[in-house]
Amino acid sequence: MxxxxxxxxxxxxxxxxxxxxxxxxxxxxxxxxxxPDSPVLTAAEAVRRLPxxxxxxxxxVTFFGSAxxxxxxxxxxxxxxxxxPLAIVAGTRAVRMPLAISGVDVLLALYPTLPDALAAxxxxxxxxxx
Numbered sequence: 001m002x003x004x005x006x007x008x009x010x011x012x013x014x015x016x017x018x019x020x021x022x023x024x025x026x027x028x029x030x031x032x033x034x035x036p037d038s039p040v041l042t043a044a045e046a047v048r049r050l051p052x053x054x055x056x057x058x059x060x061v062t063f064f065g066s067a068x069x070x071x072x073x074x075x076x077x078x079x080x081x082x083x084x085p086l087a088i089v090a091g092t093r094a095v096r097m098p099l100a101i102s103g104v105d106v107l108l109a110l111y112p113t114l115p116d117a118l119a120a121x122x123x124x125x126x127x128x129x130x
């Protein structure tokens with residue numbers, strides 16, 4: 001959780017769902033600091049289970065700071081090492097801008113919508129694992 005300037009608390013949440021073997025992690029709120037229980041790390045846990053693919057849906061993220069960019073890069077590295085297809089739903093400026101500024105956007109498979117990301121992951125031929 002983080003404190004907003006108006007005194008309200010912004011809650012960061014993650015919800016995991018299964019879409020025919022593809023794990024979708026939907027994150028909502030502000031990703032502005034690195035914590036051991038960060039919802040972004042829920043995606044790392046999903047990758048460790050070696051599913052058919054992982055989609056990280058960030059369209060409900062309202063702020064994406066450098067800690068989020070770093071965690072996302074770490075999840076990408078983990079997915080690459082495990083040969084788990086990973087797609088990121090990043091259709092909002094709040095997420096796309098920090099990824100572009102940091103240069104991480106060129107490493108990641110970014111899509112504007114969840115259906116686009118799911119279709120991309122399904123298009124990766126199984127098994128891709130080494």
